[in-house]
Amino acid sequence: DMARQARQRYQCYVEGLDERHLRQLTLVRDLQDAARQQQLSMVYQPQLDARTGRLIGVEALMRWQHPTLGFIPPDEFIELAERSGNIQRLTGWMLDSVCAQLQRWNIEGHGLSAAVNLSARDVNDDTLPERINDCLASHGLTPDRLRLEITESAIMHDPDHASRQLATLRRAGLSIAVDDFGTGYSSLAQLKRLPVQELKIDKSFILKLDESADDEIIVRSTIELGHNLGLAVVAEGVETESSRALLAGLGCDILQGYLFSRPLPADQLILWAQAHSHITSGDAP
Numbered sequence: 001d002m003a004r005q006a007r008q009r010y011q012c013y014v015e016g017l018d019e020r021h022l023r024q025l026t027l028v029r030d031l032q033d034a035a036r037q038q039q040l041s042m043v044y045q046p047q048l049d050a051r052t053g054r055l056i057g058v059e060a061l062m063r064w065q066h067p068t069l070g071f072i073p074p075d076e077f078i079e080l081a082e083r084s085g086n087i088q089r090l091t092g093w094m095l096d097s098v099c100a101q102l103q104r105w106n107i108e109g110h111g112l113s114a115a116v117n118l119s120a121r122d123v124n125d126d127t128l129p130e131r132i133n134d135c136l137a138s139h140g141l142t143p144d145r146l147r148l149e150i151t152e153s154a155i156m157h158d159p160d161h162a163s164r165q166l167a168t169l170r171r172a173g174l175s176i177a178v179d180d181f182g183t184g185y186s187s188l189a190q191l192k193r194l195p196v197q198e199l200k201i202d203k204s205f206i207l208k209l210d211e212s213a214d215d216e217i218i219v220r221s222t223i224e225l226g227h228n229l230g231l232a233v234v235a236e237g238v239e240t241e242s243s244r245a246l247l248a249g250l251g252c253d254i255l256q257g258y259l260f261s262r263p264l265p266a267d268q269l270i271l272w273a274q275a276h277s278h279i280t281s282g283d284a285p
């Protein structure tokens, strides 16, 4: 009968679930409660002026320590959160957590700014500008303290809507970077119309820059392109001194990577900055 057939089909379905699929189901389920269970945290990676070596700010990156599965990479759980419709709640938690940290740093005399990552769904959400403004206001922060990183593919998902949304955020005083630039398919015309201030070259072009002539050509022309459009250019994934020197020579504006520091918990970030004379205790950078 039909009920028995359905049961059999379900049985086959369950047995057919491979390990990867089961892991995804588990992660999607557990992500719902991760913030409440205090399994999420933010780490901060320095961003430096390529010419002077001065600390410009930090990028805030999310971490999830799962109670049984251990560390889950953000590349994995952010995508799951996007697909399962949980990203907006996660972004809300992230914004609040970063703004609270910026406020604590303010009180300690460190006037740092933080770049935060937004996903395609966040950019599509018309309440985003209001949510960001409310978050800043409730922590007594001015909009120049947050910089928004939005991936090229998130913008190009619906370029017209993204463009209007970014313009609203820009008018509110936030600066915007195109993240993972070079991995999407934006045309020059689209890029020119976007109200953004920074291009962030994807780390896949930077990691082996000192060995790859192809990567060097790509990076060189991306820096030129950015500058011709009046944008600051950021490189992430700077791991070696030779890459740093090359990027500085090519006129790249801002550098970020393991060469300087890995992403660090807030208190360790301050210790790092003090050890490298970016800030002295109690002083603004």
Ligand code: C2E
Pocket: 045, 060, 061, 062, 063, 073, 074, 075, 078, 094, 117, 118, 119, 149, 179, 180, 203, 236, 237, 238, 239, 256, 257, 258, 259, 263
């Ligand atoms: P992203 O925004 O492009 O962040 C840069 C990634 O490069 C980070 O990986 C960072 O740890 C890594 N990185 C920085 N310097 C180096 C280096 O020198 N070498 C290497 N190998 N890697 C370096 P992470 O923290 O694993 O984050 C991965 C991605 O997850 C981020 O890429 C971003 O797209 C997403 N993500 C992280 N936190 C958030 C968040 O709070 N919200 C959203 N929507 N996405 C996030």
Ligand code: MG
Pocket: 059, 116, 117, 149, 179
């Ligand atoms: Mg980013």
Ligand code: MG
Pocket: 179, 180, 181, 200, 201, 202, 203, 236
């Ligand atoms: Mg990136």
Ligand code: MG
Pocket: 180
């Ligand atoms: Mg990325």
